[in-house]
Amino acid sequence: MIICFDLETTGTNPKVDKIIEVSMIKFDENNFEIIDVFNTLINPEISIPKIISGITNIFDEDVSDAPKIEDLKQEIIDFIGNNPLLGHNVDFDISFFSFNGINIEKNLKIDTFFLANFLNFRNGSLNLEMLCKHYKIEINGAHRAENDTKATMELFKKMLDNFTNYGEDYKILLKYIFSLSRDLNVNFMGRFLGLEDFENLDFSAFEKIILNKIGVFKKFEKINNSLENNLDNIDILKYFDFGNNFEKRENQLKMAEAVFDSLDKNKKIIVEAPTGLGKSFAYLIPSIIYAKNAGEKVYISTNTKTLQDQLFEKDLKFLKENLGEKFHFVKLKGRKNYISLKGFFDYILLGNFEYFEIGFLAKITFWLFETKYGELDELNFFPAEYYIKNELTTDRFDVKNKKNIYLDYEFIEKARKSIDFADIIVINHALLFSDLENETPILTNLKNIVIDEAHNIEDTVTDILKKRYNFKNFVEVLGKIEKIFSLKNINKLEFLQKKESIFSKLDLLEDFGNSYISSKISQEQNYKTLLIGEDFYKEFDFSELLQKINLEIIGLIDLLKFEQGYDFSRDIFYFEGVLDVLNNIFKSDNLDKIKILSLNENYGLTFEYTILNPGDYLKNNFWDKISTCVLTSATLAINNSFDYIKNILKLDSFDFLKFYSDFDYKNQSTLFIPTDLGNIKNSSQEISNFLSKFYEIVGGNTLTLFTSFASIRKIYEENSINLKKKGINLLAQSIGGSKTKILSQFLEKPNDSIILGTDSFWEGVDISGGNLKFLVIYKLPFQVPTDPIFQARSKNFSDSFLEYSVPKAIIKLKQGFGRLIRSKTDKGIVILLDDRINTLWGNAFYSAFPEGINIKKSSSKSFLEILEKKL
Known part of the structure; x- marks a missing residue:
């Protein structure tokens, strides 16, 4: 028999938080037949925090007459007995029982989170709700102990059934990994996975299976470039004819001509290209044509993995099929993004691993059996794993070291070799700027480069060069x-x-x-x-x-x-x-x-x-040493001036070019600024009350951007319960899960969902198809004044507030607004709740919004009345 169980608690710390619900199911491990159940609410003898009630739907009045945990202790102990335990992140629940005198640490345990860490390593989230969705398990009322217990039991069964479909190599590899631990729980779970039926491997056999799957570098097919002596004869615009399904845009064509001219004449330019211009094609197509005709490589650098993957997996593949030119393109990331096979195999040889290490190593092993590029950011890691992960990256080891017998298999080495055959090399800012510090650079023949998301350069260089x-x-x-x-x-x-x-x-x-x-x-x-x-x-x-x-x-x-x-x-x-x-x-x-x-x-x-x-660092180490450079982003200029970015990045040798959006912002967007909510620093309750009414009226299709988790928590605590009763999902970053999980949940039910997000939601979020209609800016996005880097750099200015703080916040506000209008068919309203925009210096923030946008100022009551009538 196995005991599947789950607890609901008032928090995550067993020393101070309390149990509010217990659910246990005793079932037959062979046929999963339920033998007995135990379900009860628990009186925690403290008030349940609003945030917990919002998640669990358990309120003080629900538990006021419930038994105390002390009164149920012996009954729980008797129910569990010496039977093995099953749970999702089961150690969390065991720790709460233990602190309350229910000592079950010696019982064998099965953890579906542990199993999912390698069986479902491709999943963006491993929480119970998302895993049930993956396995098509219905979970009615997540975050209630009884429902979660039933779901965990079903999840375990589905995992075991699904594992039977895995190839034999996976099972042999997993058996070897499990054999590296003396933890009885690991061996116990291995029995349920049927690993006893497979042969025992030694290290050399384990190593051979993985290396055979990965393989060594294979040379690209040689493409003969027909070099054009006079690049002036090339009409770059003819390459933008992709038929009726492709919309030609005037500013896109102008930007493409500017990029090609920059490459041809060894110029350095900075281009602001607004959303909707088609920026990616405007630099990719001229880069490809130049590389083919000049016989020179062109590097494309992005700040985010999202854009890098979009260029590599989508845009360049489309152009390879439709441009009418044969070309090779490759992707390359920084050293810490790649796993080192030598590091991995050396670590495996240590053996005698702890419980959580086995889950990590099983995940890496399964991933190695499938990955094409060996990029660790293909995986998700939880905090305890980061130390081991960092031990395995190529930035902790020179893979070209003569002692590395795996050199020909190393992913980073294969990526390096692929550069020799490529016309276009897609990299990220982290690699670009960290490579400047390397004695043996990865990037070779770096003469021509296009740097997208250039507004991030200051922060990226700061972080990359941080030791x-x-x-x-x-x-x-x-x-x-x-x-x-x-x-x-x-x-x-x-x-x-x-x-x-x-x-x-x-x-x-x-x-x-x-x-x-x-x-x-x-x-x-x-x-x-x-x-x-x-x-x-x-x-x-x-x-x-x-x-x-x-x-x-x-x-x-x-x-x-x-x-x-x-x-x-x-x-x-x-x-x-x-x-x-x-x-x-x-x-x-x-x-x-x-x-x-x-x-x-x-x-x-x-x-x-x-x-x-x-x-200064970039000027001395990069700008002055490179022939051609195109910097581009949708957010570089402030009030039509590039002075801020020019001064910060020392772009004296660059020409500047700004394009304007083709969007009809007058008819597509409105900026509303309430006049009666008071000072942002002293009127948080008034703002919270306004948002409560606003969220009830709109019901969904809303992204609210914050500058701190504390503000998110406050708004969530005060609104989640009431909104849930009305069928509205309040999805709060960190409280409700990761960015990936929140976006996934929002896109499933956009009309009934509202996102509360902070820093990572201000940019790189593309909610298209009219699913985002309202954007709320809680505060102007100033940096935290006590941030050490911000403090140190502020000393470089005579008026640090106006010359550094304000411009930096305006750039970020422009990024935030960019989440709302993504196409010519999108329409939306921006609500700015920070009254500081009405100050003398605050007027500068109007430049963060596009020309033509409707600006409305009125009382919040009037705005809500109008909104309610229109909806």
């Missing part, structure tokens, strides 16, 4: 090395001595860092981050301690270099990075660096630094 040292991660790396020394029977006495000596010195840095940050920031904040200022160096002289730490880590590196029993290249690379960070952080004379100290409950203390002036 960090985290105390917790350092401990984990040393722990892994100690494990290797033990497994390989290497004499670890010297290593342990060095480890203890390093810890004793690093502990001094950690103590100082904790003390320093605690003296500056309130203890109540879960995440603390601050800019390291001059006073940091006045409080303590780090020179002698830093010198000792340098010697200790260099000594550790030397020990690992000369160790013959294992290849520690990845760890040596890591320790060299640690030295770089510590030497940059603890020397006060690096004035071109931004130095940051942060403290997080989960990750502990972190030191990091990045460049102060990205524009």
Whole structure:
């Protein structure tokens, strides 16, 4: 017999939160026949938070007469007995039972989340609701314990049935992975998956199956380019004739001519191309034609994976079939995006893995059996997995190292080789700018480049060039090395001595860092981050301690270099990075660096630094060294001026070109600004009341953009219950799941759904087909004034607010508005709730909205009355 169970609770912390519902089903493990059930509400003896009631539909009045958990403890223990447990993320529920004196940790367990992590690795979300949707399991009233328990039981059955259809290789590989753990729960789940029926593999057989599936690099078919001596003779516009189904747009053709002219005459230009222009084809087609006729490669760089995949999987494939020109195109990403096969196989050889590590390794194994490109962003990872994932990426190891016997199979190496045969290379900003720092660059013959989503360059360069040292991660790396020394029977006495000596010195840095940050920031904040200022160096002289730490880590590196029993290249690379960070952080004379100290409950203390002036860096290392460059985005100019972006990125050598939208914004869009809601900083309740009425009237088709999760939480808590009763789904980012899950749920029922989203929803979200009719801007999107990077860069301006804060927020507001009108048939209303737009400086924000848009100002009551009549 197996006990399938689920709990509903007032929160996620068993030490402070309470159980409010228990559901258990006892069933026969052979035929899934239900033997007994146990369902009850629990009186938590505290008030249930609104946000929990909104999710579970359980209210204080529902549990006021229910039994307390203490009164049911023995009954629950008797029901469970020694039977195995089944649940979805079952450790969460076990932890709540345990804290309440129901000790079932020794019972064997089956976790459908653990199984889904590798059986459903392609799914965007592994929560119970989304998995049930995938397996076509009806779940009536998710987030109620009884319904979730029934769904979990059915999910487990469907998973087992589905696994029988997997090929034999998958089952053999999984059996090998499961054999690497001594955890009894792993072996127990393996029995249900039928792994006992398959042969036992050794490592070499496991390795061979995967390598045979991946294969080595295959050369592209050679295409003979017919080079044109005089590119002036080429009529680029003739390549835009794709028949009646393709709409020719005047501005698209003009942009294409400008891009081709830039490539032909080695110019650098920056182009603002609004939504609806057809920007992608306007640079792809001239890039292809130039590459074919000039015999030169053209690189295309994007900021987001979404756009990179769209260009590679959709646009370039369409052009290859319809352009009438044969050409090769490839995709390439940064080192940390690719798995290193050497890293993976080295990690596998460590063996003796914990429960969660087995799930992770099974996921990677199944994925390796299917992936074409080896890009880790094809997968989703949960927090505990990031440390292992980072151990397996190619940025932690030089795959060309002579010790790498898997070189010919490495995905990044195959991607590198493909460049030689390509005319168009689609890359991302992360690779483009990180490659500038590499002694052996991945990008070769980089002469011509088009950079889309160019408004992100400042932030991307800042993040890519950021180097960090985290105390917790350092401990984990040393722990892994100690494990290797033990497994390989290497004499670890010297290593342990060095480890203890390093810890004793690093502990001094950690103590100082904790003390320093605690003296500056309130203890109540879960995440603390601050800019390291001059006073940091006045409080303590780090020179002698830093010198000792340098010697200790260099000594550790030397020990690992000369160790013959294992290849520690990845760890040596890591320790060299640690030295770089510590030497940059603890020397006060690096004035071109931004130095940051942060403290997080989960990750502990972190030191990091990045460049102060990205524009100067780019000018010296990129702009002045490249022949042709086209920067483009829909949001670059402010009030028809490129001065802001020109100054930030140091684009003195660029020409500027701005196109205007073909959309009829006068008839397609309206901007409404309420006049009676008061100051945005002091009238959150009035705004919440307005949104409550607004959401009830429109019912759905709405995206609300916020600048903080705290505001999302407040609006969600105050509205979700009432809206749910009216059949309206309030989909809140982080509360209701990931961005992917929320967008999926919205598109299923757009007329009944409202999204509450923050940063990632301001751009890169394309809700087409008239499904988005209302866009609410809760606040003008200023950066957080206490952000260390923002603080440091603000010092570069005489009036940082008007010269830096306001322009940066206007660019983001333009991006936000761009979510609403995506085609000539879209119509929509923007509601801006931030009264600061009425200030003297706030007038500048009107430039974020397109010319011609209707602007209406009235009382909120009047607006809602008009809206209700029209709908």
